[in-house]
Amino acid sequence: MPLKTEILIIGGGLAGLTASLHLNKLGFDVTLIEKSTYPQHKVCGEYISNEVLPYFNWLGIDIATFFPPQITDLQFTSISGKEINTTLPLGGFGLSRYTLDYHLYKLAIARGVNVIENTVSNVLYLKDEFLVETIAGENYSAAYVIGAYGKRSSIDVKLNRNFINKKSPYLAVKAHYKCDFPNHTVSLNNFDGGYCGVSKVENNNVNVCYLANYESFKRQKNILAFQENVLYKNSNLKKILEGSEMLFDAPLTISQISFAAKEPISNHILMIGDTAGLIHPLCGNGMAMAIHSAKIASELIAKQIVNHSQRAILEKEYTEEWQKLFKNRLKFGRILSHILKTNTYENIAMISLHAMPFILNKIIKHTHGQPITINN
Template identity: 55%
Template sequence: MQQVKNTSKDFEVIIIGGGLAGLCNAIHLSKYGKKVVLFEKNTYPRHKVCGEYISNEVLPYLDFLEINPFHFGAVHIEDFQLSTTNNKLISAKLPLGGFGISRFTLDFQLSKKALQNGVTIIQDTVKNSFFKEDVFTVTTKKNEAFTAKIVIGAFGKRSGLDVVLQRNFIQKKSPYLGVKIHVKGEFPEQRVALHNFKGGYCGVSKVEKDAINLCYITNFSSFKKYKNIDDFQEQVVYQNTFLKKIFRNSTPIFRQPLTISQISFESKKQIENHMIMCGDAAGMIHPLCGNGMSMAIQSAQIASKLILNYLEGTILTRTQLEKQYIRQWKKEFGWRLKAGHFIAKLFRNNTIANLMLQVLQKLPFLLPIIIKQTHGKPIKL
């Protein structure tokens, strides 16, 4: 991947992690002429385990960043479908709507925009971050050191840096495993579906190039009873007849499924050692709610606006910056996270989940109300 050449190792902002939150921060800050370096250990483009559905709430902000996902093949999504483990089904219109686009495409296009804006992107792994006398020094696996006034941690769900920072959630083992594949087959373009099976659930939606994204999460204790992914799918996932039909009547695009383990839904701090955490590094909504990508993008907007105010002197102290970020982050996402954890907890109990669906079938107007609890309103610029 082409990189902006920059011999200096002194920046205004260092961003650790080149996912949605990191790249959106980079584009936003560089749009205002700030000197930004972003570290990402992998090259673009690449696939990630992700539901790849995004709420329309972020479209005004993406437009501000000069990114139109529909120019890159994103598909409009308007309908939602939900099934439980006993194959009961309910459908509803999404209150705000959304779109489907792969991380392969979206991350790549965001990285191209960041480079166009003058962001320095370095393929390397950050090993540590030190804060002394109001300046950060970040060291990398290639034994280089970089300094900046601000460091943004946007390194995703779980990172070696979490261990170095001794973050509380990293001390606890997480029992969840995520699996994702892209397939070719029949599925309505305007729909996102969430199909439950014993011990997990699978999101289904179209992305660009007529591909269907199948991404499921399950409890690792359930998964390890079986020889491999194929065996688990045959014996467990296919007990949901809707999933069985989709998997059986489609052709895999990937040679092998992508997997990720140790997915943690524990609470996280939004500030660690004065680093501003964004995206999944700050807090992760349960994938059952299907809105993590929107939250990552929106967290970048919150962080970037405050950082610009701090660098330009409107926010006078780092303490004020940190307090305002925590307050705004919790105001925007606190209720969503609580609602998401509560909904996920209910769905882990098959009896309660099936009872809930029976209620929703009789009172379908409740489903859009529930969906709204884990989604926001269109971002105000």
């Protein structure tokens, strides 16, 4: 017989853990299944907009104990060496996924969330109930399932989601460094075939994470060669990386990163975080969006359970809310990425931004949200 739980969350990253804490706080029986052990590093920009702070306070998440750098300024540099600086409207902070995810995991365990280390192999929806199968042979039944398993998974193949059959030309590389870099700045640096984010996280470490075109990447012998032959053509990146000491044994990499549109619901599963849609890293708001999507999914599930309403109403409301909050941000991110990957368009954009710097603040507002309000 399958083990019963009220709500099951597939994936224990930032979105999944946040949803588990929210639903647990409301008194629901929550099981979370995560395939990996904690703590672990993840390929991520590790900058979080301050829009999440009211929600973190409500959840009882205190990140001040990690003394995260407070980030107030944005620096943008082009391949040609042009530079633009501005103040971020809300600002943010830098905190590694290694630290943040582990902290949320420990909170979830302490508060009574049933966290299972296992890999989900299949999800079936039968007679208004889910059967979740795992490779270890432990199966679960649940009234609600939230998908928070990341950018792509074998589950997406089983669900036959539209994006999974389309090849993506992107890969991402991330490592932490020791180098001279200001605490208050997040730096976005364009290079041929991609862009690189640089910002401080806890312990005075500097996170360097870049997205690159795979065709451009594979023409080099290795990551170091790509760094020296491609990234260094941006003088700001060269200055940062030449004087740095990498703290990882080797950089982390992930490939087949898709920015194609995804469905926020598939087979009645509510998708959150990157599982629902991935914003281009140059927009710098992926972590906040993951947290916010966990909030709206949790609130709507709680509302449905209390009101005993039909599942179709929940799915309609979640789709509408998700699209209202995130659809235009994702679309704007794709447009912005397309502009910056073409040298001619990049030069025009930089000239325009120098002449009218207020445009950069408008761009930031198009990819970020307002402080997350609490409805419960």
